[in-house]
Amino acid sequence: MSDKAKIQDYKSPAGGWGSVQAVLGILTQEEVTLLGSEILLKQNKPGGFMCVSCSWAKPAKPHAFEFCENGAKATAWEITGKTVGPEFFAAHPLAELRTWSDHQLEAQGRLTHPMRHDAATDRYVAVSWVDAFREIGAELNKLDPHDAVFYTSGRASLETSYMYQLFGRMYGTNNFPDSSNMCHxxxxxxxxxxxxxxxxxxxxxxxxxxxxxxxxxxxxxxxxxxxxxxxxxxxxxxxxxxxxxxxxxxxxxxxxxxxxxxxxxxxxxxxxxxxxxxxxxxxxxxxxxxxxxxxxxxxxxxxxxxxxxxxxxxxxxxxxxxxxxxxxxxxxxxxxxxxxxxxxxxxxxxxxxxxxxxxxxxxxxxxxxxxxxxxxxxxxxxxxxxxxxxxxxxxxxxxxxxxxxHSNVQGQRTVGISEKARLVPLDRLAELYDFAPPRWDGLTTVDACEAIIAGQVKGFVGLGGNFLRAVPERSLMEPAWAKLRLSVQIATKLNRTHIIPGEVTYLLPCLGRIDIDRQAGGDQAVAMEDSTTCIQGSRGQRKPVAEGLLSEPAIVAGLAKATLPPNPRVDWDAWVGNYALVRDAIERTYPDQFRDFNARLFQPGGFPRPLGARERKWKTATGKANFTVPKAALSPPEHGNGIFQLMTLRADGQFNTTIYNEDDRFRGVTGGRQVVFMNATDMKELGIEQGDLIRLSTVADDGVDRSLGGLQTVAYDIPKFSIAAYYPECNGLIPLKHYAEGSKVPAAKSVPVRITREAAG
Known part of the structure; x- marks a missing residue:
């Protein structure tokens, strides 16, 4: 078949010339070769900007080129000169866009105007920021706060995340599922x-x-x-x-x-x-x-x-x-x-x-x-x-x-993005801002999906991310999503979630982290927390791709002002004008974690949050570190008798749901993602040869048909009865009830499936 991926063994190490070529390729693809080369020199450097992709630690004494191949891809993807404005949406109804691949959607470029979905024409049409905020605020105020979800991806800064959770709690909800619910x-x-x-x-x-x-x-x-x-x-x-x-x-x-x-x-x-x-x-x-x-x-x-x-x-x-x-x-x-x-x-x-x-x-x-x-x-x-x-x-x-x-997925939790009320200093928020925060536990990501399918969630505000593509149970989620009364998505680029509208749908474009963020108080910096709990400052480096784009803090403030009654304790406009005031507020809320926040913002290598366990101080029920006896270690997922365990994985050409290209250099795959990696002995026993097309069907007894066909087999070094295929394409195979006990993280690394060989093209 002509649309099959090309499979060729890749023998080179990670890094090296393959990495250099990949960086040059993405810079050329996004038409930012000269600009990108200059900006990359400021990536992950003190006084520069922190990478918008992974959250790995940044050294106090950085390399001359303190970025990796994937970081360069993420930077080029964000600073692209390609744009998506009203003319694009006038030419493409959403029904057409739903036939495009994930890569095609995001590859169109940066969003430039706030848009509202027009159901009569099935197109996004431009709307002013003032009207968008007013209309969204009116819709939110028609909803019971229990029925509204405020989702957060892992890229939003500490300042934005703090403002967002405060807005949501003053609105009356603790429904703050986030990307942490799906990973750690x-x-x-x-x-x-x-x-x-x-x-x-x-x-x-x-x-x-x-x-x-x-x-x-x-x-x-x-x-x-x-x-x-x-x-x-x-x-x-x-x-x-x-x-x-x-x-x-x-x-x-x-x-x-x-x-x-x-x-x-x-x-x-x-x-x-x-x-x-x-x-x-x-x-x-x-x-x-x-x-x-x-x-x-x-x-x-x-x-x-x-x-x-x-x-x-x-x-x-x-x-x-x-x-x-x-x-x-x-x-x-x-x-x-x-x-x-x-x-x-x-x-x-x-x-x-x-x-x-x-x-x-x-x-x-x-x-x-x-x-x-x-x-x-x-x-x-x-x-x-x-x-x-x-x-x-x-x-x-x-x-x-x-x-x-993701780059700040840990940090947003630190400043209050959590559905668990006990993890948020609600008494301190009540004292600082003179309101009564809700005390009930909100919805996790899995809970939110179940409530959306059941029609119980009526409104969804997404601060970044590609929620519909990232979550399990796609065959049930997409039809249910269309029944939402309100869908608001704050984003830099077009993705799958944006092209499945609810009854009232807004797409609000924002500045990216690499964009210069000029507010009333001058050029602003933001902060994030890396995997090692170190807080890092970040400053935008390039002129925004379009005039009129608002920053994430400005959008959150605009929504808050349009939704909430005035509160003399919260000056949203002052916060937007000077993010240092937000950092002061974070320090007042978490004084033990953010001492001298503004003074230490650009400390080389970042400043670590204090952790008791680093000093062998154990804040557990016993006051000590606890050994635990496992109950299921010797009862692994079922396999054999026709059942295989599917693990989903990322390719070299992607980060989370963002697909930079449809190649996976390290696994030798070029030009396609509809592949399944299988043990060669398993293939032989099933009568399957390299390149054959198969269908995966989830083993479940809930009456829901979950299957994915047209998958090309690739013989690979993987244990028997274990197979691997790409995320997010395979998310539809994951039942919502198939999650980690105790955390409700979708169990995407071990999905029981059966394999059926399909007839050739």
Whole structure:
């Protein structure tokens, strides 16, 4: 078939000339070659702008080129000179746009005018900002606040996020689902119970002090490529790097530093992982249990032989609770069960555990390959169990490192974007702004989807993101979305969510982070929080693509003024004129977290929020770090008898739902995303050959037909009964009820499916 993707094995390391060519390609594609080259030099630099893609930490002493391939793509994507204005929408009804691909929609360029959907013509038409705010405010005031959702993607600044949550709570709702609900909510549930904080404990400087680094379910190649620099430095120091992941990912195998002329000229590379264990989909908890078993039984043997202890006994006795119960669980676990559940042999697990036990300072990194499982919360706790055995939390060079995705997805939670009332300082907000905040828990992302399908949610305000494309259950969500009374989307570019209108629909274009944000008080800066809890300042660098664009804070303020009665305690206009006033308000609300916020805004490397666990102060129910006994580690997702476990993944040419191009260089895919990566033995047993077309159908008993056809098979190095395909294309296969226990994160990394071979074209 002519529309099939081209498959060719890619043998080069991550980085290197392939990365350079990709950067040049995206700059040319977006017609910003000269401008883009200049702006890239200011990316992730003190006084410059912080990357709009991933949230990985920014060093105090940056490289000359402190950006990665994906960061350059995100920058070029935002500073493109291509625009989408009223003329575009006059030429294209939404019914036509719904036939376009995700890549085609966003590739049209930056939105330039506020638009309102006209149902009679099925087109967006221009509307003034004044009219848009007035009409949206009137619609919101017709709704019960319980029936309105205020969603946030991970890009909004700390200042915007704080204003947004204040607006929503003064309106009367706690319905603040956000992109965290779809990725690291499992972390936010697990870690407070076991170490008393909801975020990682590792700082960037710890990578220089670690003598062992571990990865679980995290592909740094596509999700946080700048992380490869400290990994390469660690590898060159001889630090063992141990990876557990179903697929072999190039960035965790080999890396060529594009900033190293010798490596580039000599086409050299650095081996990253010293051990690479291809755990079966959903088998991480069993592998971790096996490692803990090895370490504990080695300590038992040391006691018997009167040799030096393997465990950090002093740490365990002083700082932890529940060790004996957990240790007995590990001793009783059988190797047959561990091997079956993990998909790894005993020898491999022993090898990993032996290296771990001999190290003095260990960092454990993990990503959505852990959190997006039915038992993601439990598996995150298992990583903590492993670290606690040798005191690897709260000391230099060690700790737990959940690698977040979008650039401020962690920070927006810090300043009040949360549906859980107990996590927000409501008493302080009430005191500062003289109003009565709602005290009920709001809707998570999954809750919001269920309520939209049931017709209970009537209004949806989206601060960035591509909600309809990011969530599960597409076949039910899209028809239900069209029944919303109000849909308001604040965005920089056109995406799928914008072309499925509700009864009243507005598309409000905003400045991007790289745009110069000139307000009454002069050019403004914003702040965000990275994965290591460091707060970074960011200042726009280029002239906005169109006159009349408003900043996100200005849009939030405009909506708030049009919706809420005046409040003498909140001067929205003053806040928009000078974002430093918003930062002062954040500091007053969170004085322990944001001391001297404005003074430290552009501190090189950012300033870290204080965390008790870094100092071995445990804000848990027991007052200690808690070992926990797993219940499901040896009961992985079902497989065999025709059932395969699908994990969704990102390509090299995308970031989250944004598709820069339809290639995936590292996996050897060019010109298409409708592919499924399969184990070659599984393909042979099913009578499937490379390039055959198949259909995936979800295994569920709720009567909903979830299937996706026209998928091209690609033989790949992946464990048996495990398959992989792209997000967000496969989100329609995920039932809303298929989520992580305790966190409601969609379990997108282990979806039970059956495979049917389709007839050739």
């Amino acid at each position: 909510e499992s972390t936010s549930v697990a870690l407070p119970e076991v170490i008393g904080v909801s975020v990682g404990t590792v700082l960037l400087e710890d990578f220089d002090k670690a003598d062992c680094i571990m990865f679980f379910g995290q592909n740094t190649t596509t999700n946080s490529p700048r992380m490869l620099h400290p990994l390469q430095q660690a590898a060159k120091r001889g630090v063992p790097i141990i990876t557990f992941n179903p697929l072999r990912e190039r960035g965790l195998e080999r890396f060529t530093d594009p900033q190293n002329p010798i490596e580039m000229v000599l086409t050299g590379s650095t081996r990253i992982s010293t051990q690479y264990h291809q755990v079966r989909v959903g088998g991480d908890a069993a592998a971790l249990l096996g490692m803990c078993k090895v370490v504990i039984e080695a300590d038992d043997a040391a006691i018997a032989a009167k040799s030096p202890r393997v465990l950090d006994v002093a740490f365990i006795e002083q700082h932890t609770s529940g060790f004996e119960q957990f240790a007995n669980c590990c001793r009783e676990a059988s190797w047959d069960d561990i091997e079956r559940a993990s998909g790894l042999g005993r020898a491999a697990i022993v090898d990993a555990a032996t290296v771990y036990a001999s190290a003095h300072a260990v960092i454990a990194n993990y990503g959505m390959g852990i959190t997006q499982h039915r038992h993601g919360v439990e598996t995150a706790k298992m990583i903590v169990n492993l670290l606690l055995l040798r005191g690897n939390i709260g000391k230099p060079g060690a700790g737990i490192s959940p690698v977040r995705g």
